[in-house]
Amino acid sequence: GAVVSQHPSRVICKSGTSVKIECRSLDFQATTMFWYRQFPKQSLMLMATSNEGSKATYEQGVEKDKFLINHASLTLSTLTVTSAHPEDSSFYICSARGTGNGELFFGEGSRLTVL
Amino acid sequence: AQTVTQSQPEMSVQEAETVTLSCTYDTSESNYYLFWYKQPPSRQMILVIRQEAYKQQNATENRFSVNFQKAAKSFSLKISDSQLGDTAMYFCAFDLIQGAQKLVFGQGTRLTINP
Numbered sequence: 001g002a003v004v005s006q007h008p009s010r011v012i013c014k015s016g017t018s019v020k021i022e023c024r025s026l027d028f029q030a031t032t033m034f035w036y037r038q039f040p041k042q043s044l045m046l047m048a049t050s051n052e053g054s055k056a057t058y059e060q061g062v063e064k065d066k067f068l069i070n071h072a073s074l075t076l077s078t079l080t081v082t083s084a085h086p087e088d089s090s091f092y093i094c095s096a097r098g099t100g101n102g103e104l105f106f107g108e109g110s111r112l113t114v115l
Numbered sequence: 116a117q118t119v120t121q122s123q124p125e126m127s128v129q130e131a132e133t134v135t136l137s138c139t140y141d142t143s144e145s146n147y148y149l150f151w152y153k154q155p156p157s158r159q160m161i162l163v164i165r166q167e168a169y170k171q172q173n174a175t176e177n178r179f180s181v182n183f184q185k186a187a188k189s190f191s192l193k194i195s196d197s198q199l200g201d202t203a204m205y206f207c208a209f210d211l212i213q214g215a216q217k218l219v220f221g222q223g224t225r226l227t228i229n230p
Binding site for chain 2: 032034038041043044045091097103104106108
C-alpha cells in the first residue's frame with residue numbers, strides 16, 4: 001500500500017532554535033498534504049493544508065510565521081517550527097492525499113520536545 | 116463547518132466480546148466520507164473502515180462494521196470478537212468528497228481489550 005514517511009521521528013531541541021520535519025510520499029504523488037498536531041491523550045488538530053506549488057492554507061489560530069510549511073514537490077512537504085518554545089512540544093503528524101480516489105495516508109508522526 | 120463528536124472517552128471490554136463505539140457528526144453537506152481510524156501506542160494512524168454517505172449499505176471489514184444512520188448523523192463502529200491487538204485510540208472522522216477536503220476528527224475513544 002501507499003506509504004508516507006516522516007522524519008525525524010523524534011527531535012529534541014533548545015528553546016529558540018528552529019526545527020524542520022519532513023513528510024514524504026514514497027510511492028505516489030501527493031497533490032495535497034496536511035499537518036496535524038496532537039497533544040497527549042487528545043485528538044488530531046489540523047494545522048494547515050499544503051498544496052504543491054502554492055502557499056499553505058492555515059487553520060484559524062495557527063501562526064503561519066511560526067509554523068512554516070513548504071510543499072516544493074509532489075512527494076515532499078516540510079514543516080519548520082521557528083524559534084521553538086516549550087509550549088511547541090507536541091506530536092506532529094502529516095498525511096498525504098493521493099491522486100486516485102483521494103485516500104489519505106498518514107506518516108508515523110514526529111515527537112518534538114523543546115527544552 | 117463540520118463537527119464530529121465521540122461521547123465515550125474510554126471503553127473497556129473482555130477479549131472476544133463485541134464492542135460498539137459511538138460517533139455523531141454535524142454537516143449541511145450531502146456528499147461526504149466517514150471514517151474510523153485506529154491509533155495504537157505506536158501512534159501510527161491506521162484506517163479501519165470507510166463509508167461513503169451516498170451508499171445505504173453499511174461498510175464492513177472483517178470483524179469491523181459500521182451502523183451508518185444518515186438522517187440521524189450517526190456513525191457507530193462495531194468490533195466483533197475483540198482481540199488484544201484492538202487496544203488503541205479510535206477516532207471517527209469526516210471528509211468532504213468535493214470542495215474543501217480536510218479530515219475532521221472526533222475527540223477519540225480509548226478502547227482497552229482485557230485478557
